[in-house]
Amino acid sequence: METKDIYEPPFDCTKCPRLRNFRNSIKIEYPSWYNKPVRSFGSISSKKLIVGLAPGKKGANRTGRPFTGDGAGETLFKSLIRNNLAKGLYNIDGFDNLKLINCRITNIVKCVPPKNKPKANEIKNCSFYLKKEIVNMKNLKKILALGRDAFNSILNFYGLSKTQNSFSHNKKVFLPDSKILIGSYHCSRYNTNTKRLTDKMFEEVIKELKC
Numbered sequence: 001m002e003t004k005d006i007y008e009p010p011f012d013c014t015k016c017p018r019l020r021n022f023r024n025s026i027k028i029e030y031p032s033w034y035n036k037p038v039r040s041f042g043s044i045s046s047k048k049l050i051v052g053l054a055p056g057k058k059g060a061n062r063t064g065r066p067f068t069g070d071g072a073g074e075t076l077f078k079s080l081i082r083n084n085l086a087k088g089l090y091n092i093d094g095f096d097n098l099k100l101i102n103c104r105i106t107n108i109v110k111c112v113p114p115k116n117k118p119k120a121n122e123i124k125n126c127s128f129y130l131k132k133e134i135v136n137m138k139n140l141k142k143i144l145a146l147g148r149d150a151f152n153s154i155l156n157f158y159g160l161s162k163t164q165n166s167f168s169h170n171k172k173v174f175l176p177d178s179k180i181l182i183g184s185y186h187c188s189r190y191n192t193n194t195k196r197l198t199d200k201m202f203e204e205v206i207k208e209l210k211c
């Protein structure tokens, strides 16, 4: 089973009016793009979950697959393939045979936000889907959160304090149900271009996820 559609927002989701309006405005400009809430990628039976922020306008919102088509995806998928967490060829339009291996990718917000920045209420509105996803991943052992917002969303799910579990790169938190949360700087083009996140740093967290 790839996706439990019942735990994904409807394609015409109206929970976040700002995001709905943004989506609709892109639809007018680029009618051939996906332009809908982006569903998770990879099997629900996986042991690992990678949690991103939200679809990029010209990336996942264009192609319909998380991280596919933008700079962040280039870094993420290359590293997953190198570490046998994915196989096949990655293509920026998503027309490829890429398969994740025991690993699933989701976003804390399923719709593209203006300027890549969802608001707190939008993260809260979409948290229903993240919660359902975690509860339904019966084999889940490790969660890799890309960026502070994703990291804090997982802490929220477990009712853990943000001050006692502050976000940093390669931070590990032992969760109450024995799963492990790993924090990473987001693999956005901005972070990789400024060297806030180097290839070596990212490789370290992917190896943590893998082992």
Ligand code: URA
Residues within 6 Å of the ligand: 052, 053, 054, 055, 056, 059, 060, 065, 066, 067, 068, 070, 072, 073, 107, 146
């Ligand atoms: N694309 C996604 O799907 N999520 C991100 O967090 C960034 C790019």
